[in-house]
Amino acid sequence: METILNIGVIGLGRIGQIHLSALKALKNINITAVSDTSPELARKTAEKNRIPKFYTDYHNVLHQQDIDAVWICSPTSYHMAQVREALENNKYVFCEKPLDKDRTKIQSLINSYPDLSRRLMIGFNRRFDPDFAAAKASIKKIGKPTIIKITSRDPFPPSTEYSRLSGGIYNDMSIHDLDMACFISESDAEQVIAIGSKNYTKDTDTTLITIKFKNGIICNIDNSRKASYGYDQRLEILGDKGMISVENKRVNHLCYYSENSMESSVFEPFFLERYKESYIEEAKAFITSIKEKKEFPSTAEDALKASVLANACEQSLEKQKLIFL
Amino acid sequence: METILNIGVIGLGRIGQIHLSALKALKNINITAVSDTSPELARKTAEKNRIPKFYTDYHNVLHQQDIDAVWICSPTSYHMAQVREALENNKYVFCEKPLDKDRTKIQSLINSYPDLSRRLMIGFNRRFDPDFAAAKASIKKIGKPTIIKITSRDPFPPSTEYSRLSGGIYNDMSIHDLDMACFISESDAEQVIAIGSKNYTKDTDTTLITIKFKNGIICNIDNSRKASYGYDQRLEILGDKGMISVENKRVNHLCYYSENSMESSVFEPFFLERYKESYIEEAKAFITSIKEKKEFPSTAEDALKASVLANACEQSLEKQKLIFL
Amino acid sequence: METILNIGVIGLGRIGQIHLSALKALKNINITAVSDTSPELARKTAEKNRIPKFYTDYHNVLHQQDIDAVWICSPTSYHMAQVREALENNKYVFCEKPLDKDRTKIQSLINSYPDLSRRLMIGFNRRFDPDFAAAKASIKKIGKPTIIKITSRDPFPPSTEYSRLSGGIYNDMSIHDLDMACFISESDAEQVIAIGSKNYTKDTDTTLITIKFKNGIICNIDNSRKASYGYDQRLEILGDKGMISVENKRVNHLCYYSENSMESSVFEPFFLERYKESYIEEAKAFITSIKEKKEFPSTAEDALKASVLANACEQSLEKQKLIFL
Amino acid sequence: METILNIGVIGLGRIGQIHLSALKALKNINITAVSDTSPELARKTAEKNRIPKFYTDYHNVLHQQDIDAVWICSPTSYHMAQVREALENNKYVFCEKPLDKDRTKIQSLINSYPDLSRRLMIGFNRRFDPDFAAAKASIKKIGKPTIIKITSRDPFPPSTEYSRLSGGIYNDMSIHDLDMACFISESDAEQVIAIGSKNYTKDTDTTLITIKFKNGIICNIDNSRKASYGYDQRLEILGDKGMISVENKRVNHLCYYSENSMESSVFEPFFLERYKESYIEEAKAFITSIKEKKEFPSTAEDALKASVLANACEQSLEKQKLIFL
Known part of the structure; x- marks a missing residue:
């Protein structure tokens, strides 16, 4: 029997839509909530993709109990805060690159979570x-x-x-x-x-x-x-x-x-x-790593190096x- | 404002599944009913694709009033009868090739419907x-x-x-x-x-x-x-x-x-x-021809020639x- | 020690010049005589290529004792007579295609010489x-x-x-x-x-x-x-x-x-x-077959088949x- | 009427043989003398290529009055001296690269001859x-x-x-x-x-x-x-x-x-x-530049830059x- 992963997506701009399309090609996942600061965009995206819940406030996604993993597709300046909050709420996190413009903040995040490579994946899609x-x-x-x-x-x-x-x-x-x-x-x-x-x-x-x-x-x-x-x-x-x-x-x-x-x-x-x-393969790799309890194939360490x-x-x-x- | 076309699919074997996949890539259509002689296959396909109705008897699809167009993906021996019945029920018809093994029957069908090229399209997918x-x-x-x-x-x-x-x-x-x-x-x-x-x-x-x-x-x-x-x-x-x-x-x-x-x-x-x-482009061409009230780009005449x-x-x-x- | 083959070339038009160029790329051969019905062309070709003897009458080439092999590059209508005369004079013969337009004459030539495939090669250059x-x-x-x-x-x-x-x-x-x-x-x-x-x-x-x-x-x-x-x-x-x-x-x-x-x-x-x-490789194959006493790789039989x-x-x-x- | 250029070649090792082969593809030139420190190599090369004179002492080539141009294909350490002597004897000079390992000597040569770019060409064959x-x-x-x-x-x-x-x-x-x-x-x-x-x-x-x-x-x-x-x-x-x-x-x-x-x-x-x-085109470019009294397309200045x-x-x-x- 296959486990179904419940997924939330934060940020529904161009890159968010790309990831949504990629996710729809996957099996054994449910997209259960999305959020965007534009209420119109959030509603339309939810309707078109038959997603049960949509919000303007991303905290709602991060606090929804039945969500296992979140896709962070918001503007770069929001990444670090959302990643940290998601990790605190025990979500697996996929974050679009760059994780942050400030390398010391990336280093600090790496220092905070010893098991970060199994909890956070960074979107270097070309690897996939x-x-x-x-x-x-x-x-x-x-x-x-x-x-x-x-x-x-x-x-x-x-x-x-x-x-x-x-x-x-x-x-x-x-x-x-x-x-x-x-x-x-x-x-x-x-x-x-x-x-x-x-x-x-x-x-x-x-x-x-x-x-x-x-x-x-x-x-x-x-x-x-x-x-x-x-x-x-x-x-x-x-x-x-x-x-x-x-x-x-x-x-x-x-x-x-x-x-x-x-x-x-x-x-x-x-x-x-x-x-x-590459976006589809990237999403698959994220899901597979979670299910197989492995390190993600592109980590905050990789983001720091680049x-x-x-x-x-x-x-x-x-x-x-x-x-x- | 865009018209939404309601579509039924008859026959859910390999080629039927290919056409279903192609149809899902299209906008402004609803797949409202499917049928297959296997009740299990009909049910599973409907569930997986969130199609409201599914039958074992294809007549149900052909008689469903709100259906505009049907996709005939059944075994060849059923094609001619289903095409004729669909035409009688005023459906636009997409029929997989070959239309029939008996060329005289194809000729007879062509003779029966002077406007056949606007009502029946044959699946020569490579053209697309x-x-x-x-x-x-x-x-x-x-x-x-x-x-x-x-x-x-x-x-x-x-x-x-x-x-x-x-x-x-x-x-x-x-x-x-x-x-x-x-x-x-x-x-x-x-x-x-x-x-x-x-x-x-x-x-x-x-x-x-x-x-x-x-x-x-x-x-x-x-x-x-x-x-x-x-x-x-x-x-x-x-x-x-x-x-x-x-x-x-x-x-x-x-x-x-x-x-x-x-x-x-x-x-x-x-x-x-x-x-x-090609299957996606073929489905698009079918829909477009209906909406623009044009001849289909591959007709019973083409089937007869081949x-x-x-x-x-x-x-x-x-x-x-x-x-x- | 390598044997040097003495060679004569009959016919110095376009195809004759192509064969001359090819022959010049070969080792262990001497072009010792050429002929063409145009005295000017014969003289100029001999001078340019430092060939000792040149004639307007091809019989002179065919009767020159120290010549081992002849290249027949004259117009098609002369081929058969020149080939026969060359064979009579015990020359190895390379003849441009077609050997003759009349298939019965080719058959007759084949019948006349049981060892023809070791004495006459036909110029199907593309094979080379x-x-x-x-x-x-x-x-x-x-x-x-x-x-x-x-x-x-x-x-x-x-x-x-x-x-x-x-x-x-x-x-x-x-x-x-x-x-x-x-x-x-x-x-x-x-x-x-x-x-x-x-x-x-x-x-x-x-x-x-x-x-x-x-x-x-x-x-x-x-x-x-x-x-x-x-x-x-x-x-x-x-x-x-x-x-x-x-x-x-x-x-x-x-x-x-x-x-x-x-x-x-x-x-x-x-x-x-x-x-x-291909012309160079063809000439090499001709020379090699003579030296190794083998059948030529393209024969009158091949000419007949084509x-x-x-x-x-x-x-x-x-x-x-x-x-x- | 075409002028025939008389050419001498100094140095008959691998690169010398390459240039000889290239020269043989050219029209309107005569190779009139070659030299190599090996008497055997000099003799054999002359015989094979029907070159009238051959020497072990390169000075003989440089002092032969009827020679218009020389090809310097000797080891690098001889280049500069031979180039200078050839220029003093009013020969056009083609010199294999590198002209000299010592950049100051190249600069000094450039300084000595204001018209050097019309008298000396350096062998950057890839340009051709x-x-x-x-x-x-x-x-x-x-x-x-x-x-x-x-x-x-x-x-x-x-x-x-x-x-x-x-x-x-x-x-x-x-x-x-x-x-x-x-x-x-x-x-x-x-x-x-x-x-x-x-x-x-x-x-x-x-x-x-x-x-x-x-x-x-x-x-x-x-x-x-x-x-x-x-x-x-x-x-x-x-x-x-x-x-x-x-x-x-x-x-x-x-x-x-x-x-x-x-x-x-x-x-x-x-x-x-x-x-x-490229060696054939290079030789052609050398000859053409002489005949058309133009600068050579690869000069000592280019050698210095590289x-x-x-x-x-x-x-x-x-x-x-x-x-x-």
Whole structure:
């Protein structure tokens, strides 16, 4: 007999809706309550998804006794308080990244809960992308990894305002790739350098990050706020016995042969389409870890590591020097 | 304001479940009743999908007043009677292919209802596959089409029993490709020849079909009941100004570079995965045609054409001659 | 110590020059004499290639005592007489295809020389293309072959005059593919059907040929006198344990990613570029067979088979029926 | 009427033979003399290539009056003296890279001859590779370039002895990529950082180089002394309007579809095969520049730039810091 997990979702904006869609693809869960500061959004979402309860005050979700786990999809500034309150109420917690902009608060949370890795999972969804996960799973085929290369380019630059609020390219964009680098290397960074340029906005929008890990792996990340040909997400791992690469997904599988060229389709337009499956796999991993009483596959420790690296990139760029961690 | 369409589904076996899944991805419809001869299957399906009514007797679905449209997913031998009864009860009808094994009955149905193309749609799902649909939509890029090539190979041969009941390779497998040939050529066949061999079963399981259409297009279809590397579904259209091809979808986007080769993943394993989106697009097209009061995009006429062609292939193989239509 | 083979070349037109270029890439041969009806062409070719003797009368080449082997690259109508004379003079003979348009003369030649397969090689250069040869060499990987598919399309249609003189699409174009089908299937054809259309010239310029071989393999060849995207040369072999395909070579290895598509380069423009290496490998195979006293890898028997098939295609098209061989 | 250029070649080891082969593909040149310290190698090479004169003393080549241009393919330590002597004897000079290990000597040579760029060409052959040249030629398609990525990996690590004599990975391997970065960026480097690891030898054999150019372009080079899957040579240029990439050449164009994967062939094994055409194009460019009285397309200035960058990489690695140029 399968246990059914009761779930609450806090925050029903874009990322909240993505997680709701992902949750609906899962078996053996019930979404029993949602909350959003907009009463209209809370009501509509509940109705459309046949969710019994909806609130404007998230405390109601956190205090509902029959809820086993909560999804925190609210704005970043609410994350830490909601995570702590959820943990106090004995809920399993899934929190969207970033956990907090202040690394000392993350460290403090880690210190407060010795079993945190079994109670809190952080949303580094790309780890659960079937392609990246398969690359990691087959890494032993290539022997000892020596070079990791990650390409991550957005299709179009953000608005100036978003760009300013986002915390800059390293905390907003590169953080995913920095986590991926840690995920693949299974090591800690010891040297980091970032070089960048401003092509589309007033902030650094194009950057090359180079990392040396303690286990000897060296890694390059290239990020651009704009790639006119579409959302470009690639990974390449060189080892002493071979190479594994993850290529982009094409929107369709047509080829058009004209007099001058063979044209194939561009890539998935943006993260919603490209990483659609990753959100479902992420949710599954959360549920499975709870049921099997295992550590979550992406923890507050991982969030801290990525945050430390993003900060090192910022410092490296500003001070124009190699940063030692 | 959007109209909501009430829908009933008859037959809840494998293909019925596929259509139910597709329907659930649609907006502005309600599935209000289902039926299956197995009371257990009817009940479970209704519960799982929160469908208000379920029956063992399909007449209940056809006579339910508030139902606008029915999906006929029962075994082939029931199709014709259920279609006729549904039409008599003023339902829009979606019927899985084949409509009937007896071409005279299809012709008779067409004769009975002058407006049949606005009332009955036949399930040639591949027409709605995003890749094939995009190929058709961009055909003018290649000028006047001259050669169509269709490859369609199943991953593994059917059981001897299935093979016998299936009506043979032409009515069971090739019929999809024969319809695709008509769909792309937008013409009627005038010459057909089929050549085949028996490699895996007691029936012809490997075949090459060549068709000459009235508009001058020539077409080759190759079918095999077995392709050890997976479900192989390709289309190629040569025109006087270029070529369009539809390639297979890979299961993942990894490449593994070993000492001896570059390995990429195999294709989607079978039709459920490969054509998943086509069932959703097909259902959308059905709903849209009803709402916009248009002819359905795949009709009893199309079913008749494909059936005539499949029969011509059988005759050609048996008599070892070119068949003129 | 290596034996040096002395070689004469008869006919210095386009195909003669191709063979000369190929011969220059070989070791342990001397080109000692050439002939052409044009004294100017004979002289210039000899000078440019530092060939000691040149003639306008080919008899001089055939009677030069120290010549071991001759390359016959003259117009088709001269082939048979020159081949016979060369054989009488105890030369090893390489003759460009077709050996003769009259199949009875080929049969008669075969009857005259019981050891002909060790004395005369016919120029089916595609057998020596590294890609096609590798496909044939690895055929056991795919188990028992069941379907062969050959695509062969010229970049642009020939002039009406060439088209008329060429002997039609089957003797001029398809003959290469018919030989390839025999080469890969290692069997004899028992049924042939050809269907065609006229799109660019007054003759059939687009055709689909279907063959059933005695060993059960079925084969489709598609030919077009025009492919606006370039010279299209593909081969695909399906077996019960896998598939092998030969893809086109691209002119370069660039990809250009624009807003709307990923563009890669077109194919090698025509046979000179696409099959350049095949002429060198063919010449090597000729020399090696002589030195190792083996049968040549493409013989008058092969020429006869291809010619019989081309003729069967013509009959099939004319009489609109399946031809039994 | 075409002028014929008389050419002498000094040094007939591996690289000398490569250049001889390339020269033989050219028209309107005569190789009139060669020299090598091995009398046997000099004689054999002359005989095989029908070259009139051969010497053990290179001075004979440099003083032969009718020679217009010399190819210097001797060991690096002889380059500078031979170049100077050749220039004094009014020969056009092609010199293999590196011109000299001592950058001050290169600078001094540049200072001595104000018209040096029309008299001395340095062998950066990759600039003449058809794919890289085409990438550079089509760069305007992608607007303003923002990121350059270069991958260059050897198939197997060198012997320890070669590794020691080679001057290290930056002067031996990376120097080609550093020149490529300058060639594509058309700018001067202002910041360089190199991070590396030792996986196969006692020296750094795996490295990531990051460069910031004065025009804002940022560039990453990744080098490995070993890539078990073959010689890996790639280039990627991102611009604000698109991307251009150069992919590897495959050894053949076969695909093998097995139950578990689609296998295609590995890449050209090493530089001899991969860059074969580049040596011919390089030689053509040398000849053309002389005939058209233009600057050579790769000069001592370029050699100096690449050498300065290689040295900066060494310093960066040693001192673990970002180097400002």
